[in-house]
Amino acid sequence: MARVTFPFGPQHPVLPEAIQLQLTCEDERVVEVLPVIGYMHRGIEKAAEANLYPNNIFLCERICGICSFIHALCYCELIEGMMRVEVPPRAKYLRVVWSELSRIHSHMLWLGLLADSFGFESLFMQCWRAREIILDTLEMTTGQRVIQSSCVIGGVRRDIDLDMEPGVRRQMAAFQKELKSIYPVFAKDYTVKLRTVGKGVLPRDQAWSLGTVGPTLRGSGWADDARTLGYAVYDDLGFEPVVEIGCDSYARMMVRLREVVQSVELVIKALDQMPEGDLTVTVKSFPEGEGLIRVEQPRGELVEYARGNGTAYLERLKVRTPTFSNIPALLVMLPGCELADVPVITMSIDPCIACTER
Amino acid sequence: MPLMSGNLIKNLFSGPATRPYPIVKREPFPRARARLAYDPDKCTYCGICANICPAAAISVEEDRENLHISRVYNSFACISCARCAELCPQGSLRMEVSPHGAADAKTVAYSASKET
Secondary structure (H helix, E strand, O other): OOEEEEEEOOOOOOOOOOOEEEEEEEOOEEEEEEEEOOOOOOOHHHHHHHOEHHHHHHHHHOOOOOOHHHHHHHHHHHHHHHHOOOOOHHHHHHHHHHHHHHHHHHHHHHHHHHHHHOOOHHHHHHHHHHHHHHHHHHHHHHOOOOOOOOEEOOEEOOOOOOOOHHHHHHHHHHHHHHHHHHHHHHHHOHHHHHHHOOOOOOOHHHHHHOOOOHHHHHOOOOOOOHHHHOOOOOOOOOOOOOOOOOOOHHHHHHHHHHHHHHHHHHHHHHHHHOOOOOOEOOOOOOOEEEEEEEEEEOOEEEEEEEEEEOOOEEEEEEEEOHHHHHHHHHHHHOOOOEHHHHHHHHHHOOOOHHHHHO | OHHHHHHHHHHHHOOOOOOOOOOOOOOOOOOOOOEEEEOOOOOOOOOHHHHHOOOOOEEEEEEOOOOEEEEEEEOOOOOOOOHHHHHOOOOOEEEEOOOOOOHHHOOEEEEEOOOO
16 A cells, blocks of 8 residues: 655644654554654753853743743752752742642643544633633732742742632632543543543553653553652652553543642642741852752653853753653554544643753 | 533533623732833832843943933833842832733833933
């Protein structure tokens, strides 16, 4: 049978960002795939070398519009580690609250986009409506919906005080109510299962050998989560990674869905246990030497490396984002699938190309 | 689809989830950071805001010959991080909760100290 090679993307209705898949098909079946990136490079790593090191927080936040707080947190934790700064406990709890709110809004956005990719428009709307509650909570507590700018080196800039805390709890209760109506549709609906179960299988051993991270790896049965490394206060909150053993698109979807439930519980638990105290410590010196940190983003493990020379400018800042590790998995997931399943399988790794290309 | 039937029935009898803008406008939260308001009467032209601005949206220049300091604020470059508003010792900068109407409402604002 004749083989046809054609581009899928970079401008495609199902893709939230610009990635091209060069698909080779035999009839309706995909036999080869070649992902092409390079449409969204912004030179952020180079720009970070020209910035004063505290100003890089705002630059790092802009690597990704969805997990902006976690990018800022990662950079702050990295510089704090290099400068041996001890962050106040209250700031650590606040960082967990905002990180988990970012994770919920990222996962809800993704669940909506997944529903859209298999044509379930009403579910897409329900997911994004529930996500509005989280965005409102972020705006109420930090001042902005997407770019929070609340993390600084040595702590946080804003507080969830006693006046604001009941409001956050109310918002969480409202979100849980919304989630309760969405969860069973994803988990049990016949049409959702038809489009996801057994599609885009990533075997357990290949998931590890290809170096996948985050929900893509956990959906293939590996309990690997950077939150278990003990940054912020995840240890005190009794965090345990969510794992599914299905290895297919359904398993990856269920990991994210269960993580949303877990994140809401983590936010409430962090609010319950939050101690009184300062929000920041004063940092006066400059970063020197090298540092490397791993932090869990909604899409997986984010790795940052920095080298300082004792001045206000960094010599090097390197960011490795989770989608960069997850793209090779598409070479295993896509060959053999139907052309109509390509959008769902591509979405199942939650591609964030703006992160990947920085 | 039967799993969504409860939702569908609820949506059928409830009003729209969206707000009928511009008749009903969204109330901003008290902590919202929409745009930077500047009071030149309180300003002492110390230049702290220009030094700490991560987007280089504020510049303060000193003209030593004419004993004159000028300040330029480019709202197109401003990222509304509110660092300047937090650190301004005179309280001449603060964040307003209501946003601009449109991009053309933004300006590059000049101000200068009085000649002495």
